Amino acid sequence: MTASRRTLVIALLAAACVVASVVPPIESSSIRLDVQTHHLAHAVIIALGLALGLVIASGRPVREEQPAWLLAALASPLLAMLLMIPATYDFTETHPVLHALDHLVFAALSLLTAYGGEHYLRGVGWAAAIALELMAVGAAFGYGIILTR
Amino acid sequence: MDFNQTVLVVFLVGSVLIVAAMIGVAATTRGAPQPQSQVQPRGYALRARWFWALGAATALALLISLPFVPYPSSAQLAGAQHVKVTAQQYGFVLPATIPARTPIIFDVTALDVNHGFGIYGPDNRLIGQVQAMPDYVNHLPFTFSKPGRYTVRCLEYCGVGHAYMQGAFEVK
Amino acid sequence: MSEPALREDAAASRVMWIYMLTGIAIFALMALLGLTMRMGQAKWIALDPTMFYAIMTLHGAGMITAMALCGMGGLWYLMNRERALSTLVAYWAYALMVAGVVAVLLSVFPGKFGAGWTFLYPLPFVGAAWPSWATGLFLLGIALVNIGWIVWCTQMFGCVVAKYGGIRGALAWDLVFHPKQFAASGRHEPPPQAFAALVAAVDGLLAGAAGMLVGIALIVHWLSPSIPLDPLWAKNLTYFFGHTFANLTIYMAIALVYVGLPRYANREWHTSQVLAVAWWGTLLFVAFAYFHHLYMDFVQPRPVQYIGEVVSYLAAFPPAVVTVFGGALLIFRSQLRWTMGSMFMFAGMAGWIVGGFGAVIDATIDINSTLHNTLWVPAHFHTYLLEGVVLFVLGWIFHQLEERSSAQSSPLMRWLVALGVFGGGAIFLLAFYVAGADGVPRRYATQPPPGPEISAWASIGIIILLIGFLICLVEAVRLARLRRAVAP
Ligand code: HEM
Ligand SMILES: [Cu+2]
Numbered sequence: 114m115t116a117s118r119r120t121l122v123i124a125l126l127a128a129a130c131v132v133a134s135v136v137p138p139i140e141s142s143s144i145r146l147d148v149q150t151h152h153l154a155h156a157v158i159i160a161l162g163l164a165l166g167l168v169i170a171s172g173r174p175v176r177e178e179q180p181a182w183l184l185a186a187l188a189s190p191l192l193a194m195l196l197m198i199p200a201t202y203d204f205t206e207t208h209p210v211l212h213a214l215d216h217l218v219f220a221a222l223s224l225l226t227a228y229g230g231e232h233y234l235r236g237v238g239w240a241a242a243i244a245l246e247l248m249a250v251g252a253a254f255g256y257g258i259i260l261t262r
Numbered sequence: 263m264d265f266n267q268t269v270l271v272v273f274l275v276g277s278v279l280i281v282a283a284m285i286g287v288a289a290t291t292r293g294a295p296q297p298q299s300q301v302q303p304r305g306y307a308l309r310a311r312w313f314w315a316l317g318a319a320t321a322l323a324l325l326i327s328l329p330f331v332p333y334p335s336s337a338q339l340a341g342a343q344h345v346k347v348t349a350q351q352y353g354f355v356l357p358a359t360i361p362a363r364t365p366i367i368f369d370v371t372a373l374d375v376n377h378g379f380g381i382y383g384p385d386n387r388l389i390g391q392v393q394a395m396p397d398y399v400n401h402l403p404f405t406f407s408k409p410g411r412y413t414v415r416c417l418e419y420c421g422v423g424h425a426y427m428q429g430a431f432e433v434k
Numbered sequence: 435m436s437e438p439a440l441r442e443d444a445a446a447s448r449v450m451w452i453y454m455l456t457g458i459a460i461f462a463l464m465a466l467l468g469l470t471m472r473m474g475q476a477k478w479i480a481l482d483p484t485m486f487y488a489i490m491t492l493h494g495a496g497m498i499t500a501m502a503l504c505g506m507g508g509l510w511y512l513m514n515r516e517r518a519l520s521t522l523v524a525y526w527a528y529a530l531m532v533a534g535v536v537a538v539l540l541s542v543f544p545g546k547f548g549a550g551w552t553f554l555y556p557l558p559f560v561g562a563a564w565p566s567w568a569t570g571l572f573l574l575g576i577a578l579v580n581i582g583w584i585v586w587c588t589q590m591f592g593c594v595v596a597k598y599g600g601i602r603g604a605l606a607w608d609l610v611f612h613p614k615q616f617a618a619s620g621r622h623e624p625p626p627q628a629f630a631a632l633v634a635a636v637d638g639l640l641a642g643a644a645g646m647l648v649g650i651a652l653i654v655h656w657l658s659p660s661i662p663l664d665p666l667w668a669k670n671l672t673y674f675f676g677h678t679f680a681n682l683t684i685y686m687a688i689a690l691v692y693v694g695l696p697r698y699a700n701r702e703w704h705t706s707q708v709l710a711v712a713w714w715g716t717l718l719f720v721a722f723a724y725f726h727h728l729y730m731d732f733v734q735p736r737p738v739q740y741i742g743e744v745v746s747y748l749a750a751f752p753p754a755v756v757t758v759f760g761g762a763l764l765i766f767r768s769q770l771r772w773t774m775g776s777m778f779m780f781a782g783m784a785g786w787i788v789g790g791f792g793a794v795i796d797a798t799i800d801i802n803s804t805l806h807n808t809l810w811v812p813a814h815f816h817t818y819l820l821e822g823v824v825l826f827v828l829g830w831i832f833h834q835l836e837e838r839s840s841a842q843s844s845p846l847m848r849w850l851v852a853l854g855v856f857g858g859g860a861i862f863l864l865a866f867y868v869a870g871a872d873g874v875p876r877r878y879a880t881q882p883p884p885g886p887e888i889s890a891w892a893s894i895g896i897i898i899l900l901i902g903f904l905i906c907l908v909e910a911v912r913l914a915r916l917r918r919a920v921a922p
Contacts, residue, residue, distance in 0.1 A: 265801075265804060266804050266805070266873065269801060269805070269871060270871035272795075273791065273867065274867075277792075281784055283762075284783070284787075288765065290765075290766050291767070291769065291770040291772070295767055295769045296767040298768070301766050301767055302763070305759075305763035305766065309756075309759055316754060316755060320747050320751075323747070324743065327798045327801070328740060330800040332732075333739070351560070351561045374556070376665065388804050388808065389804065390804065391803060391804070391807075392730055392732055393730045393731045395666065395731065396665050397665055398665065398666060399733070400731065400733055415875060417730075417806065417807040418554075419549075419554070419557070420557065421487075421548075421549075421560075422548065422879075424877060424879075425879045425881070
């Protein structure tokens with residue numbers, strides 16, 4: 114990617130991240146999502162944040178271990194998952210601003226996951242990103258909901 | 263010899279053969295040594311044959327075993343007599359008698375934690391099982407040919423009383 | 435093509451020893467708990483159920499973690515020779531795992547937590563014979579072990595990706611599909627142990643993520659019980675985590691044999707195309723084999739059950755056709771020096787295959803109907819863990835001690851140890867298999883007949899086994915002392 118193309122992609126992804134985080138809670142504050150859909154919506158925001166982190170980090174590949182960044186890459190997904198508490202969804206859906214903030218935190222933590230991973234050592238950001246995305250999607254199939262067959 | 267005992271014998275014979283083969287290989291280190299470059303080509307040729315043999319055996323085992331799954335077909339579900347089984351720490355709720363030679367579907371669920379519904383025949387041998395899970399119903403098809411007293415034991419760890427969790431029914 | 439020089443440094447070998455000795459120490463304690471359980475089942479001692487299940491929980495969690503620690507330390511040491519690794523990160527992983535073990539220990543003694551190391555939802559919370567704090571502490575402990583594991587996996591992943599040129603290089607993709615160009619390019623293929631590192635890292639991260647997800651859900655549920663979890667979902671995640679984590683201990687420990695056994699045989703164990711492809715298989719199979727834990731959950735999607743059987747069968751191929759066959763070929767008509775180290779490594783491969791055979795049998799859906807959750811299950815996994823992984827680790831430890839002291843054990847010692855560890859072990863395992871085939875359930879504090887009688891035989895076997903391990907310990911200490919004496 115040329116530098117200008119990269120800047121463009123970063124800008125677009127960042128915009129998408131913010132829009133996906135802020136617009137739905139504010140614009141459709143009257144809509145109540147079920148827990149599964151809400152989890153999946155978070156997974157979308159997280160995916161955007163991860164992509165953004167990966168693109169930002171793609172500039173200068175890190176070839177020697179930077180242990181401090183490993184902490185960021187592992188603590189961020191943990192925190193993100195800890196914050197995805199289904200019981201809070203009812204509350205956030207009636208508080209649009211808080212809800213949007215909540216989403217921005219997810220986006221930021223995802224960004225840090227991917228970016229931190231790539232800065233620990235090249236390639237690790239991808240692994241951390243895939244793991245976080247799988248957890249976010251996985252949550253939709255049983256965390257806070259029972260999908261009796 | 264019932265099914266499980268046959269399985270055990272097959273396993274033991276196989277294990278003895280495996281161990282014997284390994285001991286046989288170990289014993290060759292006592293004989294005249296050969297360089298690796300000489301051993302390897304013959305070993306690789308043997309490995310290719312071993313691969314195909316094991317592949318054939320595996321394919322055969324899969325072909326033979328896969329049709330015999332214990333899961334009910336929709337036809338079975340529709341045409342059978344349903345028997346409700348409810349598991350709870352530490353006991354089962356189920357009918358006292360079950361008709362012999364009649365296709366049965368056990369509709370098995372649990373009220374609290376995971377349990378197992380394990381059926382032991384009059385000779386005290388395990389003949390089938392299914393999990394009893396809260397929020398879900400598992401359908402276990404069964405047709406009893408032998409009348410007699412059957413014991414039910416819990417086959418999923420469910421807490422301190424697990425080993426005492428039993429039930430029984432009479433097949434008539 | 436000259437091999438790149440291997441790095442050896444004192445800091446790295448300290449990491450290895452700290453991991454391994456911690457693992458072995460936990461193993462020794464947990465082995466005594468194993469004996470206690472069997473003696474309780476044999477009615478030699480009175481063990482009330484609460485105590486039995488607390489011990490069972492600790493034994494399961496402790497043993498798996500112990501073997502993971504040994505494999506992690508060993509593989510870390512081997513990979514550090516390929517590419518320098520940060521010892522700091524290794525110590526983080528170690529500290530997290532040890533903290534986790536301590537938390538689990540405290541939750542069991544004095545907490546009496548006893549929901550099994552598989553902590554299957556909702557058992558930790560319902561009808562518990564232990565206080566609620568014990569549940570929380572146990573879940574926290576498992577989470578810490580898992581985070582430590584994830585740290586290690588991440589470091590390994592970064593290592594193989596950086597060293598061999600991305601995932602593609604770590605998989606030896608070009609060696610398999612473009613061998614001519616690969617040879618011409620002058621690149622080095624990853625050594626066999628690097629495949630173990632790759633598979634442990636990738637499957638380990640997947641399992642770690644699953645464990646993290648269900649772990650967080652359980653901890654949140656513990657804090658706020660009104661949040662429901664889907665029992666089938668929790669079961670899938672829990673077994674994916676637990677099965678894969680336990681399974682990977684074998685694939686980590688086998689790396690020690692890849693490096694150790696050739697030194698005894700004075701031959702080379704190289705990466706070939708076949709070996710690479712075998713590890714691709716393992717990478718895939720390990721990720722899907724856990725389905726065989728849910729055969730008796732008839733609500734599980736049907737295709738998943740069939741995939742479970744096929745994948746479980748296929749999982750036997752890489753070890754049976756490549757690794758253990760390769761190990762046998764490596765020593766065939768070689769001038770192998772039989773020492774404690776080589777004996778353990780070679781015997782461990784036999785244990786792996788025998789246990790694997792027992793596993794494949796049980797992974798047949800139809801057979802699983804009458805073997806699931808009987809003692810057949812601990813039978814097969816103790817075969818490849820106790821007479822597989824443990825032996826690989828002991829083999830490596832003796833290998834290190836023998837190399838550094840330039841001494842070895844007398845044949846009499848070896849025979850005594852073999853008699854105890856293999857003979858006693860065989861009695862212990864056979865008792866599990868026989869009882870399992872007789873339908874005696876696993877995890878029964880009090881067993882229906884013929885359980886107790888068989889448990890008595892098992893206990894005798896365990897005592898013989900433990901005497902064998904004790905002799906091992908004495909011998910290891912002797913060699914370690916020698917090593918100090920010759921060290922400058
Ligand atoms: C040293 C000898 C050992 C002895 C005497 C022993 C004994 C036992 C016994 C009696 C049980 C309970 C069986 C039951 O009734 O369900 C058990 C379970 C178990 N063992 Fe061992 N064991 C030994 C070594 C190992 C090793 C090396 C590992 C793993 C690396 C291991 C892992 C486990 C696990 C995971 C369980 C299942 C616990 C559960 O059901 O929750 N054991 N062991
Ligand atoms: Cu039970």
